[in-house]
Amino acid sequence: MKKEIYDTYKVFTPTQPAINTFIERDIKVNNHLVDSLRTPGKQVVIYGHSGCGKSTLIINKLNQVYENTIITRCMKGMTFESLILDAFDQLGRFYSVETKTNGFKIAPEINLSYNDIKASLKLVELNKSKTITQKEFVPPQLTPQRLARFFGESKSCWVLEDFHKIKGEEKTRASQIMKVFMDMSLEYSDLKLIAIGAVGTARQVVEYDNEMNNRVSEVFVPYMSDDEIESIIISGEKLLDLRFPEKISEKIVTYSCGLPSICHQLCLNMCTNRNIYQTQKETTYLKMGDFEKAIEKFADEKSDSFKADFDKAIKVPNKSLRNVPKAIIKAALKVNKDEFSFDDIKYHIEFKDIPSKEIESKLTQLCRTDRGELLIHDDNSNLYRFNNLFLKNWALMQFRKEKEDVLNIRNRTDQKVIDRLLEIIEKDITDEYDVYIEEL
Ligand SMILES: Nc1ncnc2c1ncn2[C@@H]1O[C@H](COP(=O)(O)OP(=O)(O)OP(=O)(O)O)[C@@H](O)[C@H]1O
Ligand SMILES: [Mg+2]
Structure with a gap:
């Protein structure tokens, strides 16, 4: 059988969601999340310490459950309007100017309404210098309800990454979008909003009313167990035809402290140090010296962030x-x-x-x-x-x-x-x- 060749950077991914080396999480967390994704009308809040694997988990699970995903990355200072506009803009890939040519069987009147709004936004864009300076302008027709409809028609779900970064009044307003999605899910059963935050409780991610309680799933993603971290190493070994001697693999687990990104970074450093950029022709054994160099490089590159x-x-x-x-x-x-x-x-x-x-x-x-x-x-x-x-x-x-x-x-x-x-x-x-x- 022909060996499949993987790029080392696609196997060990310290700064990106893991796809090839994705390790299934604890069955309870997994089932809880998958159930919530499958339950019509259920909105989802994913929370947990930074770097514990929230984004990776949701991306892998959504691939299994949803056809289309729109991801909005929240940043400090972002407003309710900018969230709406970001989603609206990204939804453009499902809506065509020609009603007939969209492949998703989107109702013609919804498609028309999308393009109407888009046209009015363009108009604003043209006159921007004269009229709008400060806040993003959202056409009055582009209500959260209308946005939810655009999501519903295109059968896509909306992931809001780092939602905890939205603060104050903007957060209160943005949190209301979840309520709208909930209500509109009667009409569109796939409609779903997923908010992710690197915080200690779900309420720190989204502010929602008690009446919404049982229609919001709070999914806590814990740090990885030592076994899970070890599984990342084993998975990388298989894909690249490498061997990490047990002693090294134990050390990587210890140094990772439950943080998968440290594990990915150390493994990657060991590979690049040995010029291993893809799957090996013959099984390659890594040595303690490689580990030592990897950890030194890691500490060196991270020292500024430890200090900060x-x-x-x-x-x-x-x-x-x-x-x-x-x-x-x-x-x-x-x-x-x-x-x-x-x-x-x-x-x-x-x-x-x-x-x-x-x-x-x-x-x-x-x-x-x-x-x-x-x-x-x-x-x-x-x-x-x-x-x-x-x-x-x-x-x-x-x-x-x-x-x-x-x-x-x-x-x-x-x-x-x-x-x-x-x-x-x-x-x-x-x-x-x-x-x-x-x-x-
Ligand atoms: N289940 C997993 N299997 C393998 N690697 C993983 C898994 N989960 C996370 N990782 C790896 O761990 C690192 C951090 O993961 P991720 O970005 O998903 O965490 P996060 O919780 O979203 O972090 P942040 O709070 O910074 O957004 C990445 O390098 C990713 O590749
Ligand atoms: Mg993340």
């Missing part, structure tokens, strides 16, 4: 007398356990007079993306943990550096920083980590 995340986490107003987030992170390190509780933090925190309420609220903040998601909270066990080993030990390194600065030790060069970080992480996952913690 850590800085976000410890940012306090200028006039603050003390830095509570910083004290919490230090305490979290001092606990020296994989997972820790609020009580652990309270016990180890250096300022004993901080009210419990404040510690609690700052802990919650540290789990948010605007605080670099330094910590993760597990709702079931009510325990916290560091997002990943890199961020954790970046923090540790900063605290140690602060101490050393006091002793007037010169700042290290970049390469040394990376070496140091990797050395500490290695200690963290093996032993001798206690000395570092004691010195805090």
